[in-house]
Amino acid sequence: xxxxxxxxxxxxxxxxxxxxxxxxxxxTQANLRWAGSSLTTNGVIQERSVTIIAFVAVAGGMASxxxxxxxxxxxxxxxxxxxxxxxAKAAGPAEDYAPLATNVSIGNWAAEHVPTGPEVxxxxxxxxxxxxxxxxxxxxxxxGYSEHxxxxxxxxxxxxxxxxKDSPVGRVEMxxxxxxxxxxxxxxxxxxxxxxVSVTDIDVQIRxxxxxxxxxxxxxxxxxxxxxPSGSVADLFTYMTWVSTARDAHExxxxxxxxxxxxxxxEKLSNVSLQFFSDPEFKQLPASNFVATDVSSPFSSxxxxxxxxxxxxxxxxxVLQSLIQTRASAKLTNLDFTPLGxxxxxxxxxxxxxxxxxxxxxxxxxxxxxxxxxxxxxxxSLLLTGLTRxxxxxxxxxxxxxxxxxxxxNDSPVSALSRIAxxxxxxxxxxxxxAGDMSNMALPPxxxxxxxxxxxxxxx
Amino acid sequence: MNKTVDADFLALPLAAVSDAAISTAKDAxxxxxxxxxxxxxxxxxxxxxARPETQSDESIAGVGxxxxxxxxxxxxxxxxxxxxxxxxxxxxxxAMAKTSKPLSTELVSLVAEPxxxxxxxxxxxxxxxxAVSDSExxxxxxxxxxxxxxxxxxxxxxxxxxxxxxxxxxxxxxGTSTTQQRVRLQTQIEAISIGEHGFESMRTLAQxxxxxxxxxxxxxxxxxxxxxxxxxxLAEKVAAPSVEPGRYDVxxxxxxxxxxxxxxxxxxxxxxxxxxxxxxxxxxxxATPDKLNTLQYGSKLMNVTGDRSTPHGLSTVGFxxxxxxxxxxxxxxxxxLVGYQLDRRISARVDRDxxxxxxxxxxxxxxxxxxxxxxxxxxxxxxxTYDEMVESMEDGIIIKGDxxxxxxxxxxxxxxxxxxxxxxxxxxxxxxxxxxxYQATTTDFWGSxxxxxxxxxxxxxxxxxxxxxxxxxxxxxxxxxxxxIFDKVNxxxxxxxxxx
Numbered sequence: 001x002x003x004x005x006x007x008x009x010x011x012x013x014x015x016x017x018x019x020x021x022x023x024x025x026x027x028t029q030a031n032l033r034w035a036g037s038s039l040t041t042n043g044v045i046q047e048r049s050v051t052i053i054a055f056v057a058v059a060g061g062m063a064s065x066x067x068x069x070x071x072x073x074x075x076x077x078x079x080x081x082x083x084x085x086x087x088a089k090a091a092g093p094a095e096d097y098a099p100l101a102t103n104v105s106i107g108n109w110a111a112e113h114v115p116t117g118p119e120v121x122x123x124x125x126x127x128x129x130x131x132x133x134x135x136x137x138x139x140x141x142x143x144g145y146s147e148h149x150x151x152x153x154x155x156x157x158x159x160x161x162x163x164x165k166d167s168p169v170g171r172v173e174m175x176x177x178x179x180x181x182x183x184x185x186x187x188x189x190x191x192x193x194x195x196x197v198s199v200t201d202i203d204v205q206i207r208x209x210x211x212x213x214x215x216x217x218x219x220x221x222x223x224x225x226x227x228x229p230s231g232s233v234a235d236l237f238t239y240m241t242w243v244s245t246a247r248d249a250h251e252x253x254x255x256x257x258x259x260x261x262x263x264x265x266x267e268k269l270s271n272v273s274l275q276f277f278s279d280p281e282f283k284q285l286p287a288s289n290f291v292a293t294d295v296s297s298p299f300s301s302x303x304x305x306x307x308x309x310x311x312x313x314x315x316x317x318x319v320l321q322s323l324i325q326t327r328a329s330a331k332l333t334n335l336d337f338t339p340l341g342x343x344x345x346x347x348x349x350x351x352x353x354x355x356x357x358x359x360x361x362x363x364x365x366x367x368x369x370x371x372x373x374x375x376x377x378x379x380x381s382l383l384l385t386g387l388t389r390x391x392x393x394x395x396x397x398x399x400x401x402x403x404x405x406x407x408x409x410n411d412s413p414v415s416a417l418s419r420i421a422x423x424x425x426x427x428x429x430x431x432x433x434x435a436g437d438m439s440n441m442a443l444p445p446x447x448x449x450x451x452x453x454x455x456x457x458x459x460x
Numbered sequence: 461m462n463k464t465v466d467a468d469f470l471a472l473p474l475a476a477v478s479d480a481a482i483s484t485a486k487d488a489x490x491x492x493x494x495x496x497x498x499x500x501x502x503x504x505x506x507x508x509x510a511r512p513e514t515q516s517d518e519s520i521a522g523v524g525x526x527x528x529x530x531x532x533x534x535x536x537x538x539x540x541x542x543x544x545x546x547x548x549x550x551x552x553x554x555a556m557a558k559t560s561k562p563l564s565t566e567l568v569s570l571v572a573e574p575x576x577x578x579x580x581x582x583x584x585x586x587x588x589x590x591a592v593s594d595s596e597x598x599x600x601x602x603x604x605x606x607x608x609x610x611x612x613x614x615x616x617x618x619x620x621x622x623x624x625x626x627x628x629x630x631x632x633x634x635g636t637s638t639t640q641q642r643v644r645l646q647t648q649i650e651a652i653s654i655g656e657h658g659f660e661s662m663r664t665l666a667q668x669x670x671x672x673x674x675x676x677x678x679x680x681x682x683x684x685x686x687x688x689x690x691x692x693x694l695a696e697k698v699a700a701p702s703v704e705p706g707r708y709d710v711x712x713x714x715x716x717x718x719x720x721x722x723x724x725x726x727x728x729x730x731x732x733x734x735x736x737x738x739x740x741x742x743x744x745x746x747a748t749p750d751k752l753n754t755l756q757y758g759s760k761l762m763n764v765t766g767d768r769s770t771p772h773g774l775s776t777v778g779f780x781x782x783x784x785x786x787x788x789x790x791x792x793x794x795x796x797l798v799g800y801q802l803d804r805r806i807s808a809r810v811d812r813d814x815x816x817x818x819x820x821x822x823x824x825x826x827x828x829x830x831x832x833x834x835x836x837x838x839x840x841x842x843x844x845t846y847d848e849m850v851e852s853m854e855d856g857i858i859i860k861g862d863x864x865x866x867x868x869x870x871x872x873x874x875x876x877x878x879x880x881x882x883x884x885x886x887x888x889x890x891x892x893x894x895x896x897x898y899q900a901t902t903t904d905f906w907g908s909x910x911x912x913x914x915x916x917x918x919x920x921x922x923x924x925x926x927x928x929x930x931x932x933x934x935x936x937x938x939x940x941x942x943x944x945i946f947d948k949v950n951x952x953x954x955x956x957x958x959x960x
Contacts, residue, residue, distance in 0.1 A: 001540055032560070033930055035737045039563040042556055043535040043931070045825045049518070065594070068518035070539040083517070090594030091512040118559055129563050136565075143739035145930040173930075175740040186740075251616060252654040259658075295516045298508075372743075373866040377877060377897060380658040383958040385875050385897075387868040408866075408873050408899065410957035436932045454875075454957060455899060459746070459868035 001048070001071065005110060008156035011052055014077050017085050018062070019055040019100050021157040021305050023294050024048070028115035031147040032125070037132040037140075044117055051294040053302050054084035055100065061093030064302050066295060094303070096296050098327035100159055101306035106290055107164030113152040116168065120148040120194050124172075127199035134203065140210065141181070144174040148194060155292045161306045165288040167342075168192055169439045171430055175390060176206035183403075184460060185209035186369055186390040188231055188430035190439065209369065209391050215402030217394045219456075225365035225421060226451035227358050227395065230429035233346065233443045235371045237276070238434045239384055240413040241344060243376075244314065245298040246323035250333040255382040255414050256323055263323060263333065270318030270417040273349035278341030279311035284428050285440045287342035299340055301326035312338045317349075318417070343440035348423035355445045360398040361422045362447060367393040367400060370432035371409075382412045387457055389432070406460065407453035422447040465580060465641040469499055469627040472541055474639065478631035480543045481525045484550035486633060490527035490534075490557070492570060493550070494632040496781060497523050497541055498824040501590060505597055506620035510605035512598060514620075517590075522824035525549040529557035531567030537825040570804035571814055573784045575635040581778025583642035584771050585672035589623035592673045597621060600676050601649070604687050608651045611691035613698065616652040621645065622924060623673070624936070628781070636783035643672050644774055644936055646924050649687070651694050660894070662694040663879050665715040665861045667921040669938065670772040693880060693892075700892040702955055703881065707948040709856035710898060711849055716878045717837070718921030718939035719862040724902040725757075725764055726835040726939065728871035729791050730818075730928075731800035731810065742928045743869030746902070747797055749810060755797040758906025763838040764792035766801055768817050773834040774922045774936035775820075781828035784817035791835065795906075803830040822933040829929050834922075836940035843914030846943050851887040852911065857896065857951065858882040858889070864897070875899040877954065897952040905946060913942035 004024035011022045029045040051068040065087025067080055121128075124146065135142045148170035155163040170191045177184045187205045191197050228236070249256035249263040256264045280289040291307045293300040304326055313321040322338040330337040359367055369391035377383040388407050393400045424445040431438055464470075478495040485493040499521040506514040523546055524537040534557025536549040589597075605617040623645040631637045646668030652661045666681045678684055712720065727745070732738060734745040747755060767788035768777050779785055782804045791799040802812060803819040820831035850858065861879025868874075881896040882889045900908075922938035 029931070031931060032563070034563065035739060036566065038566040039532070039560045040566075040737060041533055041535065041827050041829075042560050043537070043825075043827060044552055044556055045536075045931075046538045047522075047825050048539045049520075066516060068516060070519060070521045087515060087517065087594045090598055091515055092598075095508075095511055095513070118556060125559075125563065132563065132565070141736070141739075143736065145740055147931065173740055177736075177739065181736075181744075184739075253616065253652060253659050257659070295514055297514045372869055375864050375866045377864045377875075378895070378954045378958060381955075381958040383954055385864065385866045387866070387873065389869055406868065406873075408868070408875060410875075410952075410954070412958055415959065436930075450959075452957065452959065454952070455873065457868045457873035458901065459743075459870035459872045 004154045007050060008154060010074055011077050012156055012158040015081055015158050017054040017056045019158050021053040021155065021161065021302065023051040023292060024154045025151055026113040027149060027151040029147060029149040030116055030118045030120055032121065033145045035143045037135050037142045052080050052084045054081065054088045056085055056088040058089060058093055062097045063088040063091050064094050065091055068294060096301040096303055096326050096328040098303045100303060101161060103160035104306045105162045109162045109164050114150060116148050116150040124194045124197055124199065131199050131203050139178060141177045142174060144172065146172045153292050155305055163290050163292065163306060165292065170194055171435060172197055172202065173435065174202050174206060176210055178210045182460065183210050183213040184390045188432065188435065190428055190430045212393055212400050213391065213403035217402040217404045219394060219404040221407060221453050221455045223450040223452050225362055226448050227362060227365060227367040228446050228448060229355050229368065230427050230443045230445050231431055232368055232371045233446050234429050234431035234441045235374060235433050236413045237346065238431055238438050239374055240382065243379065243382060244324050246325045246333045246335060247298060247329040249323050255380065256320065265320050265323065268319045269315065269414060270420060272318060272420045272423065274315055274318045274346065276315040276346045277311055277313045278343055279345065280309055280341060281311065282343055282345055285343040285442055287440055291339055299324055301328060304339065307339065309339055309341050312341060345426065346443040347426040348444055351423035351425060351444055353424045355424060358422055358424050358445050358447055359395055359400060362395045363397060365395050367395050372433055374433055377410060382414045383410060384412060385410050406457040408455045408457050409452055410454045411452045416448045419449040420446055421449045463582060465582060465627060465639050472497065473543065474629040476543050477523060477541060477546045478629065481546040481550040482631065482633050484547045485525065485527045485554055488551055488554040490529050490554055492528040492633055494526050494630065494782065495523065496821065496824055497629040499627045501625045503590060503623045505601065507601045507605055508618055509616055510602045510609060520823055523549060524821065524824040525553045526827055527553045527557055528568050529554055530561055532557045532561040532564040533568055534560065535827045568805060569808045571807040571812060573804065573815065576779060576783060576785065577635055577637055579638040579779060581640045583670050583776060585643040585670065587673040588625065588643065589645055589673040590625060604649050604683060607687050608690060613653050613695045614651045614691050615654045617650065619649040621647040630779065630781060630783055632783050638779040638783060640778055642670060642777065644668060644670050645672065645675050647676060651690050653694055653698050657698050660694065660698050662690055662697060663861060665879065667715065667919065668774060668924050669920060669922065670774055670776055696892045697894055700894045702895045703893040703951060703953050705951055705953045705956060708951050709853055709945060709947055710949045711853060711856060711858045711943060711945045713858065713860040713943050714919035714921055714941045715861045716859045717941045717944060719865050720876060721835060721837055721939045721941055722923065723865060723867040724871055724874055726832045728902065729800050730830055730832065731802055732806045732830040734800065738928065741930050746870045746872055751797055753796065753798055756795055757792050757797045757903060758795045759909045760795045761840065761909055761912045762792055762795045762906055764835060765789065765838060766791050766799065766816065766833040766835050768833045770834045770938060770940065772920065773938040775832060775834045775938060780817040780819040781821050782815065782819040784815045784819065787816050789816050801830055801833055806830055820935055822935060826931060826933050831928065831935045832926060832937045834938040837942065839915045839918045839942035840912040841915065843912050843942065845914060846917045849911060849913055849943055849945060850884060850889065853884045853945065854886060856884045857893065858884060872901050874902065895954045897954050899950050899952055908947040908949065909944050910947050911945035913944060917942040
């Protein structure tokens with residue numbers, strides 16, 4: 001396979017269009033999947049994508065067009081450049097046009113991609129096998145998945161961009177079921193290299209939660225003070241992030257649109273001093289400090305490739321501060337250019353303690369394990385629906401007193417911001433539903449007042 | 461009509477690469493080997509207010525080699541299609557199987573399937589969407605968008621088209637060798653109104669299907685008529701009263717019912733999830749194997765089939781990704797659960813004789829798993845027309861078009877919204893409603909189906925984006941269904957649910 005750097009040099013030097021950006025992503029992955037305490041599938045995966053973006057001056061402005069392939073040879077380059085140029089001309093002048101960055105170098109351009117492989121599981125896999133053995137002996141069934149991925153991205157251009165970033169990330173997900181599958185719980189752990197994954201800790205957590213389900217309490221639908229683990233907070237606010245584009249808000253098509261025009265930036269949305277930001281300098285969640293995108297969309301623009309990413313406060317002290325911008329939408333909305341970064345961090349001033357500490361602060365409420373199947377119901381209010389999954393616990397007097405039924409919920413993360421009763425310390429966490437999409441999130445567990453559990457779900 | 465797989469895919473060293481992987485893996489101790497060489501091209505174009513916003517043209521190609529060694533799976537893949545790489549992948553897959561053996565207490569075996577040597581299959585389409593120029597695609601979407609933008613009450617539009625050409629060569633150590641090509645396309649156009657009411661939208665009801673660019677003419681779907689009526693429907697919806705929550709008879713149109721079928725029947729009758737293979741991710745199913753032939757899933761009017769052979773179906777193939785020939789079978793007969801979706805491994809696990817051909821992998825980098833066939837509710841051969849169904853309703857709501865969807869991990873409790881909600885009184889449509897969602901338990905809902913429309917009401921709906929498995933895989937699937945009337949369904953008001 002031709003090196004990414006050689007490909008980029010050949011393509012950009014062959015490009016006759018006004019400018020040309022090439023994005024090469026080399027990805028390697030090893031994964032294990034299990035069910036019924038036995039491995040079901042596994043894989044060692046190598047993937048590549050090569051995106052050629054042509055920029056062509058046309059009547060009325062600058063156009064862009066792109067083509068992406070898994071793997072290409074030098075002989076393919078002229079035809080692919082022609083395809084990208086043709087796509088650009090067909091598209092016409094781009095609405096997201098902004099001057100392209102030139103002559104920017106970030107990262108170790110020349111270094112090769114360092115592949116990951118099954119050896120990353122060298123200590124994890126035997127420990128997993130031991131957990132399987134213990135679970136079988138104790139009539140617990142384990143279902144789960146572990147994955148380690150390393151993706152290297154190179155962005156090069158005819159105009160002198162030479163950018164490189166590396167994103168190694170892994171995760172473990174574990175579902176435990178017992179008592180003929182009438183009890184079910186889940187634990188998730190994020191990692192960079194699996195050296196810090198303690199299977200023993202996962203086992204302890206699974207067993208404690210299954211034990212809690214020994215006492216069953218039926219509860220009706222209704223509004224409950226609800227303790228959300230940090231992973232559920234991540235699922236909820238991932239969705240909010242996905243509808244946080246400035247142009248939609250500016251044009252009246254978003255929960256962040258102000259009645260009568262404009263956006264809700266400057267409006268206090270939270271009842272507590274809450275910070276929600278992206279920051280490439282945040283130590284626990286290393287993230288790229290430049291824009292790298294293959295296609296234009298409401299979230300990013302190919303014209304912004306190579307622009308620097310700095311800390312962006314989405315909410316500061318509970319006040320909406322920024323919405324996701326391209327440079328073109330920033331101009332349209334007359335707001336700062338605030339690109340979406342590669343991590344999301346939430347914290348509440350003065351908050352401390354773990355999920356267990358939050359339980360002690362709740363007199364009568366619910367403790368969730370995870371959310372599932374979250375979808376938008378009403379974009380005006382960002383009303384979402386979803387289910388609780390793998391364990392809902394009734395909390396009385398600051399203690400878990402038993403497990404209750406699952407619920408279908410209907411609530412809005414924007415509304416929930418104004419109903420925060422308690423918050424814990426911010427921690428690196430794994431969303432459940434969006435685990436494959438979002439891996440760089442640190443948020444606190446939260447207690448949301450009057451969370452709307454719309455109906456009881458018989459699912460378990 | 462295309463009859464052959466494209467020459468550029470056939471020009472790849474398909475036999476040499478698959479033979480090399482199979483012989484290398486067998487020599488290294490594999491009892492089973494299958495190889496997929498794939499090339500999938502995904503096109504996407506979106507327009508915002510009739511101007512291009514996103515354009516992509518992505519090709520994914522590569523080789524995936526899967527083996528069984530001593531009853532354990534091993535898998536490896538690469539984007540490079542060559543004999544040397546195939547040999548390396550075979551050895552990596554065998555090594556992975558040996559490494560994973562200590563964790564694999566369940567011995568993997570596959571049920572038998574006749575050998576199909578050198579088979580070729582191409583789906584039914586007329587115009588390769590990738591043979592259409594970028595300009596023609598953009599101009600078609602821009603024209604439809606501009607017609608909407610010229611209408612009073614339409615402030616913005618959003619339009620997109622997705623089109624896919626999938627080419628697969630499959631070969632296994634038993635001697636089966638298939639080469640297939642299929643095409644699919646989905647286009648949606650949305651009109652948006654902004655005002656004192658906030659923002660409201662209405663989208664076209666055109667369904668995705670296994671067609672080429674011919675889908676975008678007016679021969680198979682009347683785009684002109686649908687675009688012409690969309691602004692009026694949107695204006696009605698904006699002015700409509702908010703629904704009073706409660707229980708209503710609902711006539712669910714196929715443009716909405718396909719998704720309810722997908723979520724509450726399609727996924728619930730995947731046998732791999734019913735026995736727990738998806739328990740950590742996609743979920744399980746209330747329709748467990750012990751309920752086969754005893755579970756009354758719905759009313760006696762309910763007949764549901766699975767197939768991989770419906771013309772223009774999104775799950776339609778000649779052979780699946782384990783070399784099993786396409787079939788059709790019953791899943792629910794007269795309301796009773798009688799069948800499941802199977803692949804070769806799951807069939808062996810539950811002592812079935814043969815797979816019904818539901819294996820699919822969405823990329824050479826992913827292993828084949830049991831994926832959904834076309835799962836369809838059959839019309840009543842002597843059932844009423846749509847107009848007759850409306851006339852039969854005294855007091856109810858018609859629901860058209862899909863929007864929001866959600867169901868629990870055992871496929872019991874679901875909630876759906878839609879694009880259009882028409883109030884019916886005494887057999888007449890008296891206007892639209894808004895803020896409507898319906899919520900039910902699967903068996904209650906299907907048990908309440910009291911009228912099933914005739915063949916004239918039948919439409920093939922579906923989705924491009926059904927997710928399952930880890931690493932996550934996406935599959936396209938069709939669901940045909942007639943209109944149907946359900947008794948006293950729980951209707952929610954979504955504004956009230958938001959606490960406003």
